[in-house]
Amino acid sequence: MFVSNDPLTVKKIKEITGLEKNRIKNIINELISNYKGDNRPFKIYEIAGGYKLGTKPGYSIWIRKILENIKKHQISKAALETLAIIAYNQPITRLEIEKIRGVNCSGVLFNLLKHKFIRISGRKKVPGNPLIYKITDTFLIHFGLKKLSDLPKLTEIGII
Amino acid sequence: MNNIDVDIKIKINEFEASTNELIKKIKENIIDIDLVSITEIINQYLQYVIKNKNIIDLSNAGKTINNMVIILKIKSEYLLPKLEIKNNEREDNEYNDFATSKEKESYIQEYNKFQKVVKYLKKKEGDQNNIYFPMMKSRTKKDNIEIQKVDLADLLVCLEKVLLSKKKKEFIPIKKRIFTIDTKMKEILNLLKNSKEGFSFEYFMERVQSKLEIIVIFLALLELIYLKKINCFQNKSFDKIIFNMKGDALN
Numbered sequence: 408m409f410v411s412n413d414p415l416t417v418k419k420i421k422e423i424t425g426l427e428k429n430r431i432k433n434i435i436n437e438l439i440s441n442y443k444g445d446n447r448p449f450k451i452y453e454i455a456g457g458y459k460l461g462t463k464p465g466y467s468i469w470i471r472k473i474l475e476n477i478k479k480h481q482i483s484k485a486a487l488e489t490l491a492i493i494a495y496n497q498p499i500t501r502l503e504i505e506k507i508r509g510v511n512c513s514g515v516l517f518n519l520l521k522h523k524f525i526r527i528s529g530r531k532k533v534p535g536n537p538l539i540y541k542i543t544d545t546f547l548i549h550f551g552l553k554k555l556s557d558l559p560k561l562t563e564i565g566i567i
Numbered sequence: 568m569n570n571i572d573v574d575i576k577i578k579i580n581e582f583e584a585s586t587n588e589l590i591k592k593i594k595e596n597i598i599d600i601d602l603v604s605i606t607e608i609i610n611q612y613l614q615y616v617i618k619n620k621n622i623i624d625l626s627n628a629g630k631t632i633n634n635m636v637i638i639l640k641i642k643s644e645y646l647l648p649k650l651e652i653k654n655n656e657r658e659d660n661e662y663n664d665f666a667t668s669k670e671k672e673s674y675i676q677e678y679n680k681f682q683k684v685v686k687y688l689k690k691k692e693g694d695q696n697n698i699y700f701p702m703m704k705s706r707t708k709k710d711n712i713e714i715q716k717v718d719l720a721d722l723l724v725c726l727e728k729v730l731l732s733k734k735k736k737e738f739i740p741i742k743k744r745i746f747t748i749d750t751k752m753k754e755i756l757n758l759l760k761n762s763k764e765g766f767s768f769e770y771f772m773e774r775v776q777s778k779l780e781i782i783v784i785f786l787a788l789l790e791l792i793y794l795k796k797i798n799c800f801q802n803k804s805f806d807k808i809i810f811n812m813k814g815d816a817l818n
Contacts, residue, residue, distance in 0.1 A: 409701055452698065459700055467697035474699070482692065484685065491684035507677055550691040551698070559687060561680055 414457025414548065455547035456554060482524075482549075489515045490524060490546060494558060498528050498539035516540065524549070575615050575631055577608050586634035593641055600645050608635055717799050717808055719789075722768075725808055726785050729772045746780060751787035756812070759797060765811025 408415050420431050435451065435458060442450040448466045452459050462470055482490070489512055492504050504512050519525045528541040542555065552558065576583050582598060586608070592598040612631060616623060759765060771788070775781050788810060791797045799810045 452700075461698045461700040464694065464697035467699070470699050482688075487685045487688050488681055491681045491688060495681070495684065507674070507681065509674070509678070549695065550688055551695040552691070558684070561684075 408451065408458055408460040411459070413544070414455045414459045416457040419457070452551065453553050454551055455544040459548075483515075485512075485515050486519055486524075489519065490542065493525055493540050494542050494546070494555060495561060497541045498531070500531050500537040500539055502537060504540075575612065577611055579603055579607065586631050586638070590634060590637055590641075593638065600642055603638065603642065605635070605639055605642060608638065717801055721801070721808065722785075722789070722799075725768050726781070729769065729781060730778065746783055748783055748787045748790060751783050752791055755784070755787055755791060755810075756796065759810065759812040763811070765798075765809045767807040767809055769807065771810075 417428055417431050417435075420426070421428055424431070426434075439451045441447075447463075449460055449462050452461050488508060489504055492507050493499055496503065501512055501516060504516075516525070520527070523543055523545045525540045525546070526543050527538050529539055530536040531539050546552075547554065575585060577586060577589055579589070579598070580602060582592075584592065589598065589603070593600050593603065612635065616628060755771065758771075768788075771784050772781055775784065788797070788799075792799060796813055797810050798813050799808055801808055
């Protein structure tokens with residue numbers, strides 16, 4: 408978990424260690440509760456269907472001083488809008504996104520594809536066979552989501 | 568004149584008539600257009616044409632086609648969604664305005680919903696920015712310098728380019744120089760030893776005086792890559808191919 412660049416799934420841990428899935432889950436849960444205490448600067452995060460070791464938010468002030476040259480990705484508002492529309496309506500075509508946003512989205516989609524936040528999942532069986540887009544694990548990692556269904560329902564969103 | 572009316576009879580269910588009569592009956596609503604099969608009419612027509620190809624009058628046969636097109640038009644109009652025609656234009660405009668404003672409103676509502684999602688995602692992003700994961704920094708840093716692998720095809724394209732550019736200039740025969748791949752390899756290694764950043768493919772070709780020399784240098788570079796003494800890379804697509812010394816080759 409410490410060295411893996413992608414979130415480590417239970418399946419992957421099983422492949423490496425040969426342990427039973429339940430046992431792995433128990434050990435991880437044990438570790439999670441162990442790290443919860445104040446005496447540790449890091450904890451295990453459950454994101455994108457796997458586990459990842461990361462620092463606790465409270466330590467970010469000091470960490471930033473060390474990593475001052477490294478800036479995290481800041482997604483633009485247009486890109487966030489596009490991502491939100493894809494996340495809630497995937498698989499979706501460019502035209503369908505543009506219908507909701509009311510502006511051209513080619514550039515935004517190109518950048519999102521470049522940074523691997525979305526992927527092309529095929530073509531829609533309608534005249535013109537347009538490409539359809541889906542979000543990727545990079546999106547889940549970036550926003551710290553376990554899975555896509557973790558996003559609030561559109562009907563609930565007014566409460567947030 | 569309309570001999571064809573007598574000649575070609577189209578059978579639809581129990582009704583049998585020429586295409587002219589058929590149109591008439593459809594217009595008078597005696598025959599339901601829904602029951603009229605265009606393919607059936609065409610099949611019957613084609614059968615008739617094939618059967619009587621020697622005696623058929625082409626102008627009359629053409630008229631039947633014309634009638635079939637009319638039936639096809641009536642049928643397609645019937646099948647298409649009907650637009651409500653209102654006599655009062657003002658009322659019509661008002662209706663349209665109402666419809667578009669309602670449509671607009673629903674779009675705005677939908678868009679506003681996503682604005683709230685954007686806020687939620689922004690908050691999540693902010694939270695996530697306070698968490699640091701090991702190994703993540705290399706991902707963010709590497710985004711700017713994307714080093715792509717160079718394969719033989721890229722190198723050949725580059726060689727072709729250099730050869731083409733050299734073709735335009737006249738080669739001036741000076742002294743005959745003998746160069747072997749071995750000597751060129753040594754020359755290249757000597758050059759690269761003193762430069763950390765490395766040199767581009769074009770740099771090696773700058774002072775070249777013959778086609779043969781270009782090829783020898785190219786082969787020398789390939790040999791050095793094969794021997795793993797030098798690296799070659801591109802900073803981005805279509806950029807210059809850069810050669811530099813491998814770390815262990817320096818020793």
